[in-house]
Amino acid sequence: MGLLLRLAVFAGLGVDAYIHIHLAPDAGHTGTITATTLFWVQGVLAAVVAILVLVRPRPVPYLIAFLVAASALGAVLLYRYVDVGTLGPLPEMYEPVWYADKVTAAVAEAVATVAAAIGFMYTRTGSTAAHRGSPARV
Numbered sequence: 001m002g003l004l005l006r007l008a009v010f011a012g013l014g015v016d017a018y019i020h021i022h023l024a025p026d027a028g029h030t031g032t033i034t035a036t037t038l039f040w041v042q043g044v045l046a047a048v049v050a051i052l053v054l055v056r057p058r059p060v061p062y063l064i065a066f067l068v069a070a071s072a073l074g075a076v077l078l079y080r081y082v083d084v085g086t087l088g089p090l091p092e093m094y095e096p097v098w099y100a101d102k103v104t105a106a107v108a109e110a111v112a113t114v115a116a117a118i119g120f121m122y123t124r125t126g127s128t129a130a131h132r133g134s135p136a137r138v
Helices: 001-025 033-057 057-081 099-125 127-129
Strands: none
Touching: 001 033, 001 057, 001 099, 033 057, 057 099
16 A cells, blocks of 8 residues: 555656646746746655655655645645735736646645545554564554
């Protein structure tokens, strides 16, 4: 189960990273912090965390992966359904439509969020030791 969780987080964040980096140049160039900058940061962060979880499946990397994926999913849903306007240095990012890249990113973020949460709990409970053939504690 541990390998499947790692691969699910890796795939979800990997897709999220690719889409954000792919869309970054056209995301928007207004504001103190531009949408382009936010997309680049999200893409690079998602890629780094995806690799981290793949090579080091421990509670902290899973927690970081959960935070990265859940924040991205929360942002895409918020800016899809609510016209928040500008928030301090953050740009106006309201976009009340769904399109292929946006749907794909949202699904990938949801998969990564759920898999990272399960991975976090799985590694915190020590279940991985039991599955590796370690003697059970009595």
